Amino acid sequence: MGIKVKAIVIGATDYKEKGKRITLFSLEKGKIHATLKSVKSSKAKLKFAKELFCFGDFFIEIPSMIVTNVDIENNMFELTKDIDKYYIACAILEIVNTVLHENEQNTPLFLETLRALGVIAYEDVNDKYVLIKYLLSVFAFMGYSLALSNCCICGEKFSGKRYLNLDFGEVVCLACKSANCIEISARAGTALKLLNETEYNKLFTLKLAKGSEDEALNILNINFDRRFGKKLKLL
Numbered sequence: 001m002g003i004k005v006k007a008i009v010i011g012a013t014d015y016k017e018k019g020k021r022i023t024l025f026s027l028e029k030g031k032i033h034a035t036l037k038s039v040k041s042s043k044a045k046l047k048f049a050k051e052l053f054c055f056g057d058f059f060i061e062i063p064s065m066i067v068t069n070v071d072i073e074n075n076m077f078e079l080t081k082d083i084d085k086y087y088i089a090c091a092i093l094e095i096v097n098t099v100l101h102e103n104e105q106n107t108p109l110f111l112e113t114l115r116a117l118g119v120i121a122y123e124d125v126n127d128k129y130v131l132i133k134y135l136l137s138v139f140a141f142m143g144y145s146l147a148l149s150n151c152c153i154c155g156e157k158f159s160g161k162r163y164l165n166l167d168f169g170e171v172v173c174l175a176c177k178s179a180n181c182i183e184i185s186a187r188a189g190t191a192l193k194l195l196n197e198t199e200y201n202k203l204f205t206l207k208l209a210k211g212s213e214d215e216a217l218n219i220l221n222i223n224f225d226r227r228f229g230k231k232l233k234l235l
């Protein structure tokens, strides 16, 4: 018996002498693990399926979870040609690997992940913009939406500085800020709002204040650590 899933490779480790254990993010079953046997030789039929970012239809034997065939739709080869793109794309895999639970379907996150990786691979954009937008979506999909226009406690429209409450992952104004808050500067706040509102295919039109994307990423990374217990190392 077997299953077919549409999936992307988000992790790979050695398995025995010639095999690989791969982690897949699948449309149908969320995060699953599978085994590729004898794929390390250059002649192996499924050798491309062990590479990160490989996307396609995976045919998997049940219950052994051995991959018997893969119809590759896209191996995202462009991501491996540019070291900056590669690091940002790896950060996306690290994010998704951290937030996903096994065998838990998450269609919006699956589509968003493919979208973000596709933009990094094929479009001429500031890749950090893509990463920020992606992180904002991840927080929203996982139930930790960040308020970017109005204080999430009193509803006052933000102007200037605002604050991230580290206990709850909420963005609040000066009047509502409590002890365990960190400041989000006006320019980082603007960067977050604009990136959230701009579609992926329009990101190339954005020009944010220099350095604001690094500030914004830093804030999101702190929030990610607080919400999911992992500091992203690839930023």
Ligand SMILES: [Zn+2]
Residues within 6 Å of the ligand: 151, 152, 153, 154, 155, 156, 172, 173, 174, 175, 176
């Ligand atoms: Zn407030």
